[in-house]
Amino acid sequence: MRSFRALIRKDLKGYFDQPTGYILIVVFLALLSWSFFRSAFVTSEASLRPLFTVDFAVESPSIPWLLALLVPAATMRLLAEEQRDGTLEILLTQPIQGWVILLAKFTAGLVFVAIAIVSTVGIPLSLMTAGNLDWGAIVAQYIGSIFLAASLVSIGLFTSSLTRNQIVSFILGLFVTLVLMLLGLDAVSVTLPGQFATLLQSLSPVTHFSSIARGVIDLRDVLYFVALVSTFLSATFLSVRGRTRSHRTIQYRNLQLGTAALIVLSILVGWFGASVKGRLDLTADKVFTLSDGTEQILSGLDDLLTIELYESADPPVQVDLVARDINDFLEDLTGNAGGGQVKLVRRFLDFQELEEAQRALESAQQAVLDAETEEDALSAQTVLTSATNTYRDAQDTARKAQLAGIEPQRFNVQTPNGLEIKNGFLGLSMTYTDKREVIPFIRSLDGFEYRVATLAYNMLQQDVERKTIAFLTGHGEKPLQENFSELGRLLSQQYNLAELSSDGDTPLDLTGVDVLIIAGPTQPMAAQEYEALSVFLQNGGKMMALVEPVFIDPQQMAAYPNQFHFGDFLEPYGILVEDNLVFDLRSNETITLGSVSLPYPYWPRVPTVDRKVAGDVESVLLPWSSSLGITDSQVGSVEAIPLLRTSPFAAVDYAYGDVTPNSPQLDVTDRQLFESDIGVAIESQENRQNGSGDSSFRMVVVGDSDWLTDPIVNQAQENLALGLNLIDWLAQEENLAEIRSKVITTRNLTFSSPTHRNLVQLANIAGIPIVFIVLGVVRYITRRSKGLRAYIRGE
Numbered sequence: 194m195r196s197f198r199a200l201i202r203k204d205l206k207g208y209f210d211q212p213t214g215y216i217l218i219v220v221f222l223a224l225l226s227w228s229f230f231r232s233a234f235v236t237s238e239a240s241l242r243p244l245f246t247v248d249f250a251v252e253s254p255s256i257p258w259l260l261a262l263l264v265p266a267a268t269m270r271l272l273a274e275e276q277r278d279g280t281l282e283i284l285l286t287q288p289i290q291g292w293v294i295l296l297a298k299f300t301a302g303l304v305f306v307a308i309a310i311v312s313t314v315g316i317p318l319s320l321m322t323a324g325n326l327d328w329g330a331i332v333a334q335y336i337g338s339i340f341l342a343a344s345l346v347s348i349g350l351f352t353s354s355l356t357r358n359q360i361v362s363f364i365l366g367l368f369v370t371l372v373l374m375l376l377g378l379d380a381v382s383v384t385l386p387g388q389f390a391t392l393l394q395s396l397s398p399v400t401h402f403s404s405i406a407r408g409v410i411d412l413r414d415v416l417y418f419v420a421l422v423s424t425f426l427s428a429t430f431l432s433v434r435g436r437t438r439s440h441r442t443i444q445y446r447n448l449q450l451g452t453a454a455l456i457v458l459s460i461l462v463g464w465f466g467a468s469v470k471g472r473l474d475l476t477a478d479k480v481f482t483l484s485d486g487t488e489q490i491l492s493g494l495d496d497l498l499t500i501e502l503y504e505s506a507d508p509p510v511q512v513d514l515v516a517r518d519i520n521d522f523l524e525d526l527t528g529n530a531g532g533g534q535v536k537l538v539r540r541f542l543d544f545q546e547l548e549e550a551q552r553a554l555e556s557a558q559q560a561v562l563d564a565e566t567e568e569d570a571l572s573a574q575t576v577l578t579s580a581t582n583t584y585r586d587a588q589d590t591a592r593k594a595q596l597a598g599i600e601p602q603r604f605n606v607q608t609p610n611g612l613e614i615k616n617g618f619l620g621l622s623m624t625y626t627d628k629r630e631v632i633p634f635i636r637s638l639d640g641f642e643y644r645v646a647t648l649a650y651n652m653l654q655q656d657v658e659r660k661t662i663a664f665l666t667g668h669g670e671k672p673l674q675e676n677f678s679e680l681g682r683l684l685s686q687q688y689n690l691a692e693l694s695s696d697g698d699t700p701l702d703l704t705g706v707d708v709l710i711i712a713g714p715t716q717p718m719a720a721q722e723y724e725a726l727s728v729f730l731q732n733g734g735k736m737m738a739l740v741e742p743v744f745i746d747p748q749q750m751a752a753y754p755n756q757f758h759f760g761d762f763l764e765p766y767g768i769l770v771e772d773n774l775v776f777d778l779r780s781n782e783t784i785t786l787g788s789v790s791l792p793y794p795y796w797p798r799v800p801t802v803d804r805k806v807a808g809d810v811e812s813v814l815l816p817w818s819s820s821l822g823i824t825d826s827q828v829g830s831v832e833a834i835p836l837l838r839t840s841p842f843a844a845v846d847y848a849y850g851d852v853t854p855n856s857p858q859l860d861v862t863d864r865q866l867f868e869s870d871i872g873v874a875i876e877s878q879e880n881r882q883n884g885s886g887d888s889s890f891r892m893v894v895v896g897d898s899d900w901l902t903d904p905i906v907n908q909a910q911e912n913l914a915l916g917l918n919l920i921d922w923l924a925q926e927e928n929l930a931e932i933r934s935k936v937i938t939t940r941n942l943t944f945s946s947p948t949h950r951n952l953v954q955l956a957n958i959a960g961i962p963i964v965f966i967v968l969g970v971v972r973y974i975t976r977r978s979k980g981l982r983a984y985i986r987g988e
Contacts, residue, residue: 239324
């Protein structure tokens with residue numbers, strides 16, 4: 194160990210006694226920080242995804258791709274320089290094991306690269322002042338970066354052992370690294386034949402790094418990186434030790450055989466490690482872990498729930514990785530939920546196999562007809578029986594998929610005959626008693642748990658009538674089909690939807706309505722309609738009121754008051770709808786006017802307050818919204834629950850009119866900035882205390898009716914998640930809200946001022962690199978003064 198530590202210190206001094214090491218780190222940090230903040234300020238997301246993304250973009254380099262440049266440059270000298278100076282032979286003749294020298298070189302290179310990676314931790318630390326980060330995912334991302342760096346260092350060490358020239362070593366290392374990494378990109382693998390593309394993609398470090406970068410440390414990915422490092426270190430050991438052995442001796446042959454065996458073993462570990470299970474979900478919300486809500490839903494099974502997964506036997510490369518995640522999730526589901534009442538059946542589909550089976554059957558039938566002897570006929574009949582069984586099995590699977598509604602998707606794949614269209618399958622059907630639900634094609638793991646849980650929930654409710662969500666119209670409200678088609682599409686998966694028209698003359702009949710949605714009324718309601726709504730709530734009804742106190746003309750960017758905004762009905766329940774527009778000078782959306790993108794304070798990003806009702810959605814976009822006040826209720830004991838509250842950098846505009854991005858109303862002082870409630874939930878306390886949960890009324894009020902319309906939810910998917918969560922809470926289906934929220938948590942960056950934003954950016958782009966520059970200068974001066982003192986003493 195003493196020799197091992199001494200060798201590591203020697204190589205680390207080699208990095209930091211020369212300006213090259215500092216230059217590499219400074220350039221690496223400056224480029225990464227510049228690229229990250231360039232993306233982060235556009236998305237306003239408190240996340241390190243742009244820093245660790247595996248998507249290749251020359252204009253926005255990330256850690257994986259900059260490591261592909263840094264590591265070959267950092268490792269090119271480790272062995273090539275020793276060979277050039279003739280010190281490697283001297284080192285190998287010392288009483289030090291060859292593997293100790295090799296591991297010391299590898300460790301020194303990895304420590305140097307790890308210092309560069311860890312030095313980027315200033316980015317998340319500084320972002321803590323402007324947003325709520327998922328530190329579990331960040332830890333996983335840094336662990337994944339160290340694994341990736343280790344594999345690239347082993348490659349660089351191997352190429353450094355092949356030559357005396359450092360430049361040649363750098364070029365070789367860069368070439369091998371880029372080839373392996375590019376194979377993991379869909380844009381490259383899609384041009385290769387199916388099975389070959391899948392194989393090569395599984396051999397790419399990009400594939401396994403992207404899995405860890407999600408926040409999940411999978412044992413299969415760890416084994417892959419260990420196997421890759423072991424493979425290249427073994428090859429390096431052969432290259433180095435081969436220089437001290439005659440290639441004709443038995444010792445060299447044994448060295449070759451031993452190294453080859455170690456390489457084969459490493460490859461087998463990486464290859465068969467793909468079937469090893471085990472992972473650690475480090476994300477804050479346990480996004481990739483089965484939720485308690487799913488387990489709660491499946492605990493109600495009193496019969497067998499059969500999940501049939503239909504997937505391609507030879508999947509296109511675009512589907513292969515998704516299929517791996519889906520299989521992992523379904524295995525977790527069958528093993529941990531439902532009390533053994535969930536069964537998974539996999540069915541593999543391949544049209545090419547079906548066609549081959551049909552041709553084999555036809556050939557066997559012809560062989561039976563052409564048989565001239567009894568022995569030939571018996572042999573041909575045996576082949577025919579086997580071909581018939583194979584064809585029937587393939588045809589039966591294809592028929593089951595067709596009957597289940599599993600649809601093939603077309604993908605471009607490379608074949609020996611060129612680029613062709615290939616069908617790919619990845620869908621499932623779920624059967625419970627006499628009921629069946631289907632997901633025709635699964636494109637992503639994101640949101641998959643919610644879809645499965647929703648289908649299971651629907652089947653469990655087969656003896657219970659679905660609850661009804663009704664949209665009230667007739668008073669200028671926004672209709673369902675024209676404005677809320679995306680919301681309606683998702684609601685229809687678990688609820689009955691209806692539009693309830695009222696003209697004020699005919700009594701308002703709310704029989705059979707479980708949740709009533711009133712979206713942006715602009716015309717007065719009759720007294721008898723108010724009476725019907727009051728009775729509906731008194732009888733335990735649930736209501737969502739999306740009020741619009743202010744009209745907006747988007748063409749003129751002007752605002753006008755809406756006199757009939759439904760606020761007079763809500764006031765007795767303790768909700769005051771205020772006649773204003775809320776704006777936020779810091780947490781807001783960017784809009785495009787012509788060719789210019791500008792921050793728009795009248796479209797604030799509003800954080801959620803109560804997670805029990807809102808789920809884990811962090812914030813939503815509320816365009817042209819108004820504030821709500823909370824006062825004493827006149828209808829009994831009611832609990833008011835704030836749902837949406839602006840940041841401390843918000844204010845209200847009572848003199849609205851001009852709502853352009855440069856409106857003079859936006860010029861306010863710090864004293865005029867304060868938090869405002871824009872969403873409130875209320876629930877009857879009396880019935881809850883009496884234990885009659887379903888009979889207690891619930892109501893959600895939001896000071897904006899546009900936030901769930903199709904144009905807004907297409908821009909802000911988290912709005913859709915929150916809307917669905919609120920409706921589930923109203924309908925008292927909180928388990929579904931818990932599951933959905935897992936995949937939709939958004940974390941926003943909110944800087945207190947432009948100065949704050951610039952300080953965070955400059956501290957990382959210039960501050961940390963300057964620290965390394967100062968350390969390099971201090972190191973140089975220190976070494977120079979020591980050298981001068983030694984020279985003087987020698988004089």
